[in-house]
Amino acid sequence: MTSTDDVRAHYEKLLGSATEEHRVNLGPLQFEILTIPGAPYADGTTVATLGLSKHIGQEFLLACHSDQLHAKHVSLLAIVAKEQLESGAGLRRGQVLGPAGPLVPGAATEALYVCPPAYFGPNFDPLILADGGHVHFFWLVPIHVREARWIAVNDTPNTKTFVFEDLLVAQDPDLLDFSRPELDLGDSN
Secondary structure (H helix, E strand, C coil), rough: CCCHHHHHHHHHHCCCCCCCCEEEEEEEHHHHHHHEEECCCCCCCEEECCHHHHHHHHHEEEEEEEEHHHHHHHHHHHHHHHHHHHHHHCCCCEEECCCCCCCCCCCCEEEEEEEEEEEHCCCCCCCEEECCCEEEEEEEEEEEEHHHHHHHHHHHHHHCHHHHHHHHHHHCCCCCCCCCCCCCCCCCC
16 A cells, blocks of 8 residues: 555545545646545535655645635645645645735635644544654644734744744634634734
8 A cells, every 4th residue: 555545544534535636747746635524523624635745755734614615725735735846845833834815715814834733633643654654744724914924933943832833722713714813912013
């Protein structure tokens, strides 16, 4: 079984079956984007990569409310995955992608924060493969421009201090809502 087969089985076991699959062909670099309804919880939908791990050892997840799912969620994840594949580098916890305008139509958020897949359960990451290798999963959480600026000033991922994640836990925003209100960041930024 390949790592892609392992990842698909992992998704199906912990999230459910995909209802849509989109193949992205970049010549020798190919991957899929899966749409998995009912994950990470009943009224949510997860959009996930499948096949990146063959190249960079990682897979990426976006999650939104099912009634907010838009084709642009698939496109957004495909763009992020394509950029990472072409650079040959994976993402890192605490990284901010963007801001680059509204993430999807009608969204108030304009950037993505890279974090562990906390909403997906304690057994989701990492996936240990039969050959002893592993696949890491990163959740791309929608954030506001002001939050992205705050992270740039206040978070220190090089020291593995993720203060923004502490704010997410303390304030418990709806991270599946791409138009959620901004976090209370105090008076800074």
